[in-house]
Amino acid sequence: MIRIRDLSYVYPNSEEPAIAGINADFPRDRVFAVLGESGSGKTTLLNCIARFLTPSSGTITIDDQDIADLPEPKLRRALGVVFQKLYLFPHLTVHENMILAPVKAFGQTRNEAGRIAAEMLARLGIGDLGDRYPSEISGGQGQRVAIARGLMLQPQYMLLDEPTSALDARTTGEFARWLSELQSDTSFIIVTHDLPFAADVASRGVFLKAGRLKATGSVETIIQEATQNA
Ligand SMILES: Nc1ncnc2c1ncn2[C@@H]1O[C@H](COP(=O)(O)OP(=O)(O)O)[C@@H](O)[C@H]1O
Ligand SMILES: [Mg+2]
Numbered sequence: 001m002i003r004i005r006d007l008s009y010v011y012p013n014s015e016e017p018a019i020a021g022i023n024a025d026f027p028r029d030r031v032f033a034v035l036g037e038s039g040s041g042k043t044t045l046l047n048c049i050a051r052f053l054t055p056s057s058g059t060i061t062i063d064d065q066d067i068a069d070l071p072e073p074k075l076r077r078a079l080g081v082v083f084q085k086l087y088l089f090p091h092l093t094v095h096e097n098m099i100l101a102p103v104k105a106f107g108q109t110r111n112e113a114g115r116i117a118a119e120m121l122a123r124l125g126i127g128d129l130g131d132r133y134p135s136e137i138s139g140g141q142g143q144r145v146a147i148a149r150g151l152m153l154q155p156q157y158m159l160l161d162e163p164t165s166a167l168d169a170r171t172t173g174e175f176a177r178w179l180s181e182l183q184s185d186t187s188f189i190i191v192t193h194d195l196p197f198a199a200d201v202a203s204r205g206v207f208l209k210a211g212r213l214k215a216t217g218s219v220e221t222i223i224q225e226a227t228q229n230a
Pocket of ligand 2: 162
C-alpha cells in the first residue's frame with residue numbers, strides 16, 4: 001500500500017500549491033487510477049511519490065516505510081515510472097533499452113538481462129520489436145516497450161503518466177485491452193485525464209481537482225460525480 005498523508009507541494013517559482021492536503025491510500029490493485037483534468041496536480045503527485053520532487057509538507061510511505069528514508073536502489077525496485085515522454089534511448093534498440101538499467105544500475109550480466117528481456121517482450125506480446133529502434137515503432141508500441149522496460153526490475157508499483165496521451169481512440173482501446181490482460185505481479189497506478197480509458201482498466205481510484213483530492217473509491221462513481229459537477 002502507498003499511503004499519502006497531508007501532502008502538499010509548492011513549486012519554487014509559485015505561490016499557490018500545485019497540490020495541497022492530499023490524504024490517500026493506493027492499494028495493491030492490479031490497476032489504480034489517479035484522475036483529474038489537466039492542471040489538477042496529477043503529475044506533481046506522481047513526481048512526489050517517485051521522489052523526483054521533495055514534498056513541501058507531508059509524508060509518503062510504501063508498505064509503512066517512509067520513501068524519504070529508502071535508499072535509491074530500493075526505491076527504484078519498489079517503484080517504476082513511465083513518463084509521458086517515454087525516454088527510450090533513440091540510438092539503442094528496444095532490446096538494448098530494456099537491458100540498460102538492469103546491467104548498469106543493478107549489476108546483472110548482459111546475458112542474464114538479455115534472456116529476461118526476450119522473455120518479457122514475448123510475454124507482453126511484443127517479441128517482434130526487440131531489434132527495432134524507437135523511431136521504428138508506433139506510439140502504442142512505444143508505450144508497451146516503456147512498460148516492458150520498467151517491468152525488467154519487477155517493481156511492486158509502476159506509475160504511468162498519461163499513457164494514452166499520444167494514442168488515438170483505436171490504439172487507446174487496444175492498449176487498454178493489452179494492459180488488462182498483462183500478466184504481472186506489479187500494481188499499476190495510472191495517471192490520466194481520460195475517463196473512459198480509466199473506466200476500462202481500473203476499478204478504483206482517486207480524483208483530483210485544483211490540487212485537492214475530491215473523491216476516492218470506485219472509478220465508475222468518481223466519473224459520475226465528476227461529470228455531474230462539470
Ligand atoms: N515546473 C513547474 N513550475 C511551476 N508550476 C508548475 C510546474 N509544473 C506544474 N505546475 C503547475 O502545477 C499545477 C499542477 O500541474 P500538474 O501536476 O502538471 O497537473 P496535471 O498533471 O494534472 O496536468 C498546475 O497549475 C501547473 O501549472
Ligand atoms: Mg500531467
